[in-house]
Amino acid sequence: MTFASDNCGPAHPRIIEALARANDGYAASYGADDLMAQTRARLREIFEAPEAMVHLVATGTAANALALATLAQPWQTIYCTPLAHINCDECQAPEFYTGGCKLSLVGEADKMTPTELSAAIAEAGHGNVHVAQPGPVSLTQVTEMGRLYTLEELQALSGVAAAHGLPVHLDGARFANALVALGCTPAEMTWKAGIDAVSFGGTKNGCLGVEAVIVFNPVHSWEFELRRKRAGHLFSKHRFLSAQMLAYLADDLWLDMARAANARAARLAEGLRSLPDCAFLAEPQANMIFATLPRATHQRLHAAGAPYGLRAGQLDGADPAEPLSMRLVCDWSVSEAAIDSFVEAARG
Amino acid sequence: MTFASDNCGPAHPRIIEALARANDGYAASYGADDLMAQTRARLREIFEAPEAMVHLVATGTAANALALATLAQPWQTIYCTPLAHINCDECQAPEFYTGGCKLSLVGEADKMTPTELSAAIAEAGHGNVHVAQPGPVSLTQVTEMGRLYTLEELQALSGVAAAHGLPVHLDGARFANALVALGCTPAEMTWKAGIDAVSFGGTKNGCLGVEAVIVFNPVHSWEFELRRKRAGHLFSKHRFLSAQMLAYLADDLWLDMARAANARAARLAEGLRSLPDCAFLAEPQANMIFATLPRATHQRLHAAGAPYGLRAGQLDGADPAEPLSMRLVCDWSVSEAAIDSFVEAARG
Amino acid sequence: MTFASDNCGPAHPRIIEALARANDGYAASYGADDLMAQTRARLREIFEAPEAMVHLVATGTAANALALATLAQPWQTIYCTPLAHINCDECQAPEFYTGGCKLSLVGEADKMTPTELSAAIAEAGHGNVHVAQPGPVSLTQVTEMGRLYTLEELQALSGVAAAHGLPVHLDGARFANALVALGCTPAEMTWKAGIDAVSFGGTKNGCLGVEAVIVFNPVHSWEFELRRKRAGHLFSKHRFLSAQMLAYLADDLWLDMARAANARAARLAEGLRSLPDCAFLAEPQANMIFATLPRATHQRLHAAGAPYGLRAGQLDGADPAEPLSMRLVCDWSVSEAAIDSFVEAARG
Amino acid sequence: MTFASDNCGPAHPRIIEALARANDGYAASYGADDLMAQTRARLREIFEAPEAMVHLVATGTAANALALATLAQPWQTIYCTPLAHINCDECQAPEFYTGGCKLSLVGEADKMTPTELSAAIAEAGHGNVHVAQPGPVSLTQVTEMGRLYTLEELQALSGVAAAHGLPVHLDGARFANALVALGCTPAEMTWKAGIDAVSFGGTKNGCLGVEAVIVFNPVHSWEFELRRKRAGHLFSKHRFLSAQMLAYLADDLWLDMARAANARAARLAEGLRSLPDCAFLAEPQANMIFATLPRATHQRLHAAGAPYGLRAGQLDGADPAEPLSMRLVCDWSVSEAAIDSFVEAARG
Incomplete structure (x- = not known):
């Protein structure tokens, strides 16, 4: 199924080789491995975010759902498009992980505009106890229809969110594909554009199964770790996640x-x-x-x-x-x- | 940390080689890969259970929590020992996945006796709406203190459970170590001893990260798949889980x-x-x-x-x-x- | 606020008198009161449903959320209109009680048609593990815009649901107002029209705070009782709920x-x-x-x-x-x- | 069943009369009634806590579960005694409402000592991602065996909690019975003794069904309101809760x-x-x-x-x-x- 999905393709041989290299003797478990320390440092460097929270999980759904659960309260609604992966393709993982958030659908398909987002937030009942409270905005880059938000579009959307005190999550399952298409830096496509948290995908782009969750305000880090653990997403032999991500980032692979x-x-x-x-x-x-x-x-x-x-x-x-x-x-x-x-x- | 944990040790080279072999061209995603069909067939053969539900996840906590959520209702209590991994080492994954089950602690340490289990079930308020209702029994084999239940002990405990209509789950993070110590067959240590569901561990015993959840009554299979998906535990490039498990089972590795x-x-x-x-x-x-x-x-x-x-x-x-x-x-x-x-x- | 809401109006004096009368000496608690036995018998008689499950709660949101949690699985979606009370006015009680169900919005406002419902169900991914599975249909009668479904409309909608094996819930916060407007019997507006479960409102129509949840297939009764208890909706001095409902039904009040x-x-x-x-x-x-x-x-x-x-x-x-x-x-x-x-x- | 439970007894006639008096014309719904403003003011006066959060619900289980959900995070454990109502009599309402908290049992029966509490907290894995994190301490006054904590005992226990940064909840289903037995003020038995939140019972002591949740730090008030609403515990005709509580407090009834x-x-x-x-x-x-x-x-x-x-x-x-x-x-x-x-x- 060559063209069915980037989930059907192979991992890059250098990722496989990195696994083999990492498989040497004994290593600290549960994320305390040396390779994770290197991975964290490297991602902070790439994102120009020396304090950012960086954790790894094995699937994109886990990355999105854990990130959103960390940003949202159970009585809030998450703003996303009708075609968003979190709405259409995760069997309600966000609803499960957040403890019952609603998803409010903004826009007609895979993209939303600042005007549409403003209207959706205005419709919600901030301060009205009977209705879902406004919560995080989740954008997908590359979108589910293969399109991009420009940096200006991202800034404008995050500006609307910020004006209402709402955090912004970026589902970056195809982060690298968007980045090279836009020709910008990771920082420009994220925190410099007002993004608070990113699901930084590796799986679809040549890894076996690894995604980084990056939250630029590290205040959430310990909560995230607890959420990841109780969800069963903390790997015991964690070095095999770290090794993938580290090889993925090495030499601009x-x-x-x-x-x-x-x-x-x-x-x-x-x-x-x-x-x-x-x-x-x-x-x-x-x-x-x-x-x-x-x-x-x-x-x-x-x-x-x-x-x-x-x-x-x-x-x-x-x-x-x-x-x-x-x-x-x-x-x-x-x-x-x-x-x-x-x-x-x-x-x- | 040679002796700190079997989670600190390396994977067997044949498992790594299997990953490299599996990394060939395009493969169906999300569990529809050919290697998974082979894995399922092989596990059913090994367990002499041609109809059993067989699914893979990457961590033992995911295996346990998803298995228990499938067996339990949210208003039930799960019987386990005070030292059970599900009680001490999973940051309340069972509570999270089941939607609020309680854990009732039976025995003094890592093992329970039929008498203790009977007493605990009798204490519970079956049919009393004010209290937790009796739910699954979860046993660990090898126990968290490195001991074993004999086949007779397993049979006696599952007999108590069956007398109250309760299913029995086996946390087999070290299933293979127990099996070779007892010198019995997988069927004898599970369904022939009254076990309904097994977390069949691979990670600690030489894999990178893979566990099989096997439920002998396949009626739960579709529910399990939905629970796994919404928990973010369904791998897109699933062949890399299958390949590990298949190599693990091959030639009695x-x-x-x-x-x-x-x-x-x-x-x-x-x-x-x-x-x-x-x-x-x-x-x-x-x-x-x-x-x-x-x-x-x-x-x-x-x-x-x-x-x-x-x-x-x-x-x-x-x-x-x-x-x-x-x-x-x-x-x-x-x-x-x-x-x-x-x-x-x-x-x- | 005479015209603001039927929630702002007083209770009927005969309901208050019934409370005073019920306040006589000692009575069994937690729903075992004699008045509840009478209430259950009377509602079964009125609904021509001698086996139906009948339980009382104090609020309409509790009635709806508990009924839906009993009918739905956490990975399903509930079909309702955009203006449905469960979507707009309950601060995600259904999402909370069901453990993460989604609500799929059918129709443009307060009513849905069989064609719209069919299309919505067809859109959903029955058997596709990535998406919400079809779940209960919830209709409101009187609708949130003050309109009615005719019996023929109810039958047609429940027919669509039944064709897909989905149960139908009726939010009857204004059940009585609809009934007298249609001039039909309670049975005709519910189980004879294919409705499986009803939130039978008393509060808005002259009680202080009481709603009956009626499920025509009593197989769910014990589960409902456990769900009600763990939600804190089982009244200890339950006679004061029973007394309201009994007086409400007496002499066609x-x-x-x-x-x-x-x-x-x-x-x-x-x-x-x-x-x-x-x-x-x-x-x-x-x-x-x-x-x-x-x-x-x-x-x-x-x-x-x-x-x-x-x-x-x-x-x-x-x-x-x-x-x-x-x-x-x-x-x-x-x-x-x-x-x-x-x-x-x-x-x- | 005169001696079976204080839940079997009648309400005081003055409470019933207050309901009848409150049943006059139209009143704002959902807690915006004038009687609630009076109730809140009166409770703040009685507790010498002019800023406290005060909200009403109809059952003790709702009061406890909502209060604990507001104080706890889902990955924490709540410290209570083995005989605590929240452990034995609420069908896991705390587990449901908190999203999966564990209950850690301290002491042998209905009371805990500071030494026992200290040991239990020390046992827990603060900062260890694998285990439940320390959370609220919940004490019952009058205890489930009919005993009392002295003010000194309360202070000592809350001191242990405070030393670990943990909040203290008091299940006061029989608050009044304890208060008159101790001969102290409500403030002395609560915030002056280090209690952060109280379930202030009315039902067992002569009301029909009303409990106040009082949290001395009002920062939680809006969250509590949202939790109450989405749990279906916000009464539309709220004046009938307020009227009970107000009459209960009037003239030292x-x-x-x-x-x-x-x-x-x-x-x-x-x-x-x-x-x-x-x-x-x-x-x-x-x-x-x-x-x-x-x-x-x-x-x-x-x-x-x-x-x-x-x-x-x-x-x-x-x-x-x-x-x-x-x-x-x-x-x-x-x-x-x-x-x-x-x-x-x-x-x-």
Whole structure:
């Protein structure tokens, strides 16, 4: 399933090698390993945030849910878009971890505007005991439709949040893909843009399973550790999380993989654009493409063993021209040859 | 920290190799990988339980808490010993995951007897709306003091539970160490002894981080999957959990590592027994030793860089003869030389 | 605040008298009182449901949240309208009590159609572990905009739910007002229309504070009792809840009060209709009126001590003709004179 | 069941009359009623705490669970005695409301000592992420065995708590009975003795169902209101809670009723003491008596329609002399004649 998801791709060999290297003799457990100390230092350096709280977990859902539980009170509502991963793809992990927060859906799809956010917060009943109280704003970068918030958009949204005293969380499952697309620094895309907490993804971009939760105000650190432990997300042989993250960051491997993934997606988009009946549902900006092709094209691709799925609708159907939508994701490892073959097969 | 914990030891090289092998091209995500199908089949075969629910998570706390949440209702109490890992070492993960279960402590330390369990259940208020209702019984094998329940003891305890309609969970973080010590089959130590659900540990016995939750009545499988997902414990690149478990089970690696760990602990116990002032707090039966040494001995060992910690008390103190307790754990990788050196250093 | 809410009105004197009568000597506590046995029998008779589970609580939010927690699993979503009391007015009690359910909003305002419900259920990911699973449907009768579902509408909605195996809950905070408006029997408006559980309101319709939770399949009764107790909603001097409910049901007091409230609201609506600038936001069908009046009219009414509030907008404002919306509620006790005075004051 | 529980007794007629008086016309709902303003002012005056947070709920379990949820974090443990109502009689309401706190049992029965509390806190793992963190201390006054903490004992216990930065909660379901027995002021028995939050009971001492939660540091007030609302414990017709509490406090009714109850219990204790085979399990200090009588005496009393229950053991049994324990509670309304008859019947 080459294009189904960056979760289907392999880890980078240097990450695997780092695991093997870390597997040497005895090491302190539960996050007290030397590699974690190095990882924390390196992430603080990369984020220009020498005091930041930095902890590792193995999944993106854990990172998001634990970060939000740390930022929110149970009687609050979390502002996110209708397509947000935390709303659509985590089986209510945020509701479970926060002890019953509501999610208030802002915007129409994968992005929200400051105007929409302002209106949503104004609608809520701050100070009215009968209704959910305003809580954290959670933004996804790269969005769930493969788009980006510009730094100005992030600043404007966090400005609205700050005006109401609300913290801002960034779901950065594809943080690196966004960063290289924007060409900015990690600090610029986070705390300098008013972001309070980040789920800094490694898994989708070439690790086996590791995400860092970074909170710029370290006052939450001990609470986060307790929440992580009681959720069963504190690894005993923690060095194997640290080793992944450290190798991911070393020698800009994370940035190189993100650039490769984005470049492949751009090539794929270019190829699709050359087809007569392809329509993009969103302008691709990172490593994901949302587009439609006629049913007949999908049928031809699937007959040829196409490595992706439809987003909706049925492959079998009466009308061969009916446009059916798909999501195509390029991970760091996909080859140009695979992309070119796919486009050729689509061209028929 | 050679003897501090089996969580401090390395993974077996064959497990690391399996990760590297699994890292080949694209694979279905979220548990739909081929390796998981093989893992499930293999565990069902090993447990002689062709219908059993089998799912993987990365930590023992997740395995225990998710298993108990699946077996218990929020208004029930879980019967365990005062020293149970779920009571002492999981920062209330069971309370969090079950939505507020109580833990009722049975027995004095790490083991409970059928008489004690019967009395505890009788004390509870079955049918009295004011009090916690009887819920699952959770036993640990190897216990937290390094001891074992015999098959007869397990059967007697599960018989008490069954007489009250209560399910039985086995915390098998050191399942393999117990199995080879008892010399029985996995089926005999679980469902044939009345166990309903097992946390089948891999992490402590030579994996990086993987545990299987096995429930013999598969009616709970879909609920378990939903609970795992909303807890953030479903891995996207799941093949890296499957690969560990599959390699762990292949060619009896899991049994060989457990036998090695137990043998080393027996050698260490024999060495300690030869010292004039060593007293065992529990008769070692697997790969853990709980014993006391005089303060002066501890001081000598620590001066020599001793790779373990005290359980209680202070290394510095007035009385050099005061017995201070320690826990020593042997993992699969500890060498006979390391053991012999330790004993020699203790002998002074 | 005569028209602000039926929560602001007094209890019927016969309810108060019943409390005084119940206050005689010693009575069994925690729901074992004789009056509760009578209450249960009477409600089963009224609902033609001899086996139904019947329990009392003191507030509507408790009734709704406990009923939904009993019907739902934590990983499910509850289908309700955007204006549903459980969504807008309970500070996330359903999310808290269910352990993290989501609420999926169906329809545009206070009512949903079978088509909308079908679409919402179809959208959800039954069998997809990543998303909220379909759960109970919760309908409000009288709706939050003062409208009614016809029996045919209830049947059609419950038919959709049943086709997906989902239970249906009815928030009947104004059950009696709906019943007399429809002119049907309690059975027809509930289990004969496919409703599984009802919050049967007493508080708004002339009691001090009592609601019955009725579940037609009594299999949930013991679970409900445990949930009620651990939520602190089981009254020790329970006779004072029973006495209210019993007096409420005696001699059709509940129906008489509902008829009075509805008749007063009809008179008020008729009066408002005679004003030149009054517009109804929904056709009044029970005891609530949602309408707009020009700002100048509101200002005149408030200057005269008007006993109601605005729904939105500011009393002070530049444009005297701007229509501002209000909610007017008639309880059982409001006099015709009060209504006529109000209309006259509005007329100016 | 005259002696079964003070929950079985009637409300005082003046409380009922106050309800009838409060039932006059329209009143603001949800705690904004004038009577609540008066109640809050009166309680602040009585407690000499002009800033204290004061809120009403209808049950003691709600008061305790909401107060503890406000004071505790989900990863903490609450220190209480094994016989504490919150441990034995609330079906895990504290665990539910706090989101998974543990209860650590201190002492042997109904009271704890500073030494025991210190040891329990020392045992806990402050700063150790694997274990429950120290949380609130909850004391019951009158205790569940009918005993009292002296002011000195309260001060000593709260001193231990304060030394560890832990807040202290007082379960005052029988606050008034304790107060008149000690002959001190409400301030002396609470904040002057280091108590941070009180469940101030009205129900058992002559109300229908009302308890005040008083927190001396008002910083928690808004959080408490939100917790109360989302738990369904905010009354819409709140004036009926306020009216009870206000009448309870008026003209020292609460103190008079407590004095009456205590005096009757003293008379009953004196009577029992005159019997040859009565043994007290605890020295009665307020309105509860825990004692044993021979089985034959119990049988005689029950044959005569005895209004109490056994605490354990069977009424039917071989040995007529076997001592069986009972709990006898005197409420404000029990007559001297009833007591004398009971003693006479016991004497045979």
